[in-house]
Structure formats: C-alpha cells, structure tokens
Amino acid sequence: AQKVTQAQTEISVVEKEDVTLDCVYETRDTTYYLFWYKQPPSGELVFLIRRNSFDEQNEISGRYSWNFQKSTSSFNFTITASQVVDSAVYFCALSEDRGGADGLTFGKGTHLIIQP
C-alpha cells in the first residue's frame, strides 16, 4: 500500500531563513506521481508541483525548489529566503498509475510558520 510520511509536524523560522520540508513515500509501483500542495490560513489547497517517477531532475521555481531522490524515496521541498506569506500547511502527496481517477494519498502535512 502507498504511504506518505511528513515527519515534521511544525517548523518555525524567522523570515529570510531557508527551510526544507521533508517528504518520504512508499509505493510498490514503478510508475507513480508526487505532488506538493500548499494550504494557507484561508484554507484552500493550492497545487505547487507534480513529478513523475521517471523524472528525477530537481526543479526550481523562484524561491521554491524540489529535490526528488528515488534512492531514498524522498521528495523534499526547500523555500529559500522565506517570507511571512509562505506561512501555511504544506502537504506532500502520492498517486499511483491506475488508469485515471486515482485519489491522492496525502502526508499529514507540515505547518510552516514564518516569523517576521
């Protein structure tokens, strides 16, 4: 069965610090997809990134970067020069390739607090 573990329940840093959110996943499939979503205090779920299991290239988008390592089954998320607006709960999620309409398996989320 698939599983996503986000061991960090809560992280608090001061603005402008770099912070890394960890995500470890378990799956028996060779084809799978990994996602990160952001849930700000307003409550909506915002898609950040998707990665498939065959693409281990790291990705950078502005202050956000993602490090995917199949060898350690990890898909970590780093925010560089954090800002107060980054304060949110961040979820890592996994889906397997079952032909569509697959639900996402979410981790329990990491509550990130950026202090001014």
Add this chain to the structure above:
Amino acid sequence: DTAVSQTPKYLVTQMGNDKSIKCEQNLGHDTMYWYKQDSKKFLKIMFSYNNKELIINETVPNRFSPKSPDKAHLNLHINSLELGDSAVYFCASSQGTSGGGDIQYFGAGTRLSVL
C-alpha cells in the same frame, strides 16, 4: 471565474439531519473527487468519479452518497449526520486522461459542523 466551486462554504446542522454539498467545475475535466479533512488536517480521499461513473469508493459509511448528474457536477449527500462527520470537505477535479498523474484542482472547501 472560480474553477472548482463548492457550496455552501459553511454548514452548521444538528445531529440526525440530512445535508448536501454541491460541487461544480468549469475546467472541462472528466474526473471529480471528494476528500475529507479532519480536525488534525489529515486529508483522505472519499470518492472519485470519471465521466459520471464511480471509480473509487473508499471505506466511507453508507450515509455518504455522491451523485454526479453530469461530468461538471459532483454533489455529496450525507444522511443522518453524526458528530464525527464534522470536518472540511473538499471537492477536486482533474482531466482524467493521463492515468494517475493528473493534477487535481481543489475547491475552497465546505466546513461542516454537526452539533
């Protein structure tokens, strides 16, 4: 224009009542989902529909019944509400064409409080 919209945003009701949550997407997607987020923020899939056909039905009490009148709508009806049903319910949609890797776009959520 909101891509995935849910109504109502807040729902407060008494135990034993029946209630519905509506969801509509204007993205032209084939697949829609319902997720439940509990008080500890844990998100879990409840149902998924592809072109009005039920695909996933996780271990959810029979009191929960999804209904999809067309592929742009997926409503959630809950009978005989219990205290434990209090949660935030999210609707989502995805294209439904590229296997399990479709990006799912979420509605703003409906916060259900059962008293």
